[in-house]
Amino acid sequence: MGLRQDILLFNVESEEELERINTLAKKHRKPARVALRINPDVEAHTHKFITTGKKENKFGIPYPEVKKIIARRKNYSKVEIMGLHLHIGSQITELAPYREALEKTMHLLKELETESNYHPQYLDLGGGMGIIYQNEEPFTPHEFAEMVTPYIANKGITLILEPGRSIVGNSGILVCKVIYRKKGVGKNFLIVDAGMNDLLRPALYGSYHQILPLQEKKNSQEVYDVVGPVCETGDFLAKERALPSLKEGEFIAVMGAGAYGFSMSSNYNSRPRAAEVLIEEDKFYLIRRRETYPDLIRLEAIPPHLQGE
């Protein structure tokens, strides 16, 4: 399937950005197609860092501003405003925030039609669909479709969606090796060779990731904090997990690492980033080789007068 070039739009966050794009379009003599990202002021009930559609967030244009921009859209002669975009957050498990955002958007569209004779060709209903990390009960794609369809059916609008992590989140795991088991005071630690630099979500969002031994084990369970070798207490992958007894050198899988896993990874503590491996049926392919120490300093240069010191 080829890329649908016709739905490639700049989602514009502010009138300043619209002006910038219009200026660049003029300069390059190439009309630009955009959507206005509106701020629906909706609470998506997700982590505060990934709620993106509330009025106090940096994202999107408030409704009154959208109306003003659409009213004077002819001023932006090199820009075609193809539709509206909204995005209410990430890892959303309830339909209600989408419904609320849609209600508001449909109301706005009616006003834009009445006041400015504006009819959008596209509506990009963003907001990433939630997945199961622990005990979430996200809506299904079918339920989503049933909710959305009545709003946009027969309105001549093409819907664009941004399913986000639901495409890849649960298709990736982070495999780590047990380095040590360690008894602390009143706590057991499973020290593994992956850390917060490989998977930042637990430290940054307090996220839960399921931990499974790579080989099924029937032995009795103990409660562990699963931690990495990085030099801070924020370096944990899981807290207080009942796990079967695991020996040094055995492997665990940190589940749900396919989204916001490698993409947020860093070289913190001078740790080369992990390899990425694609599994297809019974075959595997190295699709990103493991970083090496030379990779870490490859872009560095010592000024001539400091060399050899």
Added chain:
Amino acid sequence: MGLRQDILLFNVESEEELERINTLAKKHRKPARVALRINPDVEAHTHKFITTGKKENKFGIPYPEVKKIIARRKNYSKVEIMGLHLHIGSQITELAPYREALEKTMHLLKELETESNYHPQYLDLGGGMGIIYQNEEPFTPHEFAEMVTPYIANKGITLILEPGRSIVGNSGILVCKVIYRKKGVGKNFLIVDAGMNDLLRPALYGSYHQILPLQEKKNSQEVYDVVGPVCETGDFLAKERALPSLKEGEFIAVMGAGAYGFSMSSNYNSRPRAAEVLIEEDKFYLIRRRETYPDLIRLEAIPPHLQGE
């Protein structure tokens, strides 16, 4: 100044690690020099992620364990336990936690001497010394020395310190360009070209970094959230800061970015990492070139049967 090879020690976190090092030392027929990292159970009054010396932290060996290990140290024939190491946290601004840790350590040392006739050659008093980001009032190196000296003077112990960010934290700034000024609802945003992928501390620790315009400005101030172009609300560098009016294309400096800045940076949102520039007197040297998009995918490989799709 050459590297003091004689004080290169493995700081050992657990008896399991000591065993591992002993085994490897045997295998390579090369004795290993170590220090035992003890857990002093001290509250360093810093961010919970960078408190490292409390008993519930993953770091260090509890005192009773240390005593047992020292008592049977002859069992580890290929390892020489040169001393003790402790580390109570990072960005510590008070002397009291160091003093408490020292009191406990000196007490432990007396017991080790009496019970096991053990006398360490080195004491590594770790815990990073705090710097001024906002209105911290960290102790001075002189005050630190005055506090520590009475404990270790005339005891035949060489002190090792880990001053941490106090060496480099305030010697680095993150320079960003203003992309847009944006009026939100009840909030002004200064959108700049650096984000949480470049400086994670505000998102991860809620850290404060001072923001200064690169060129001094006398005009009236407005209150802004300084945010980056990354796709989440956690992408902020500063909140509610009074700043002079800044135009698009002008530069700001995020101060105190010399420690835990570039070292924690990532390619999140497919953002190439920043260039690093050394300033010396009136000269500058590019010491790490800016990453490019080809750099981001340099280590990736498409499996043969998926190529050309």
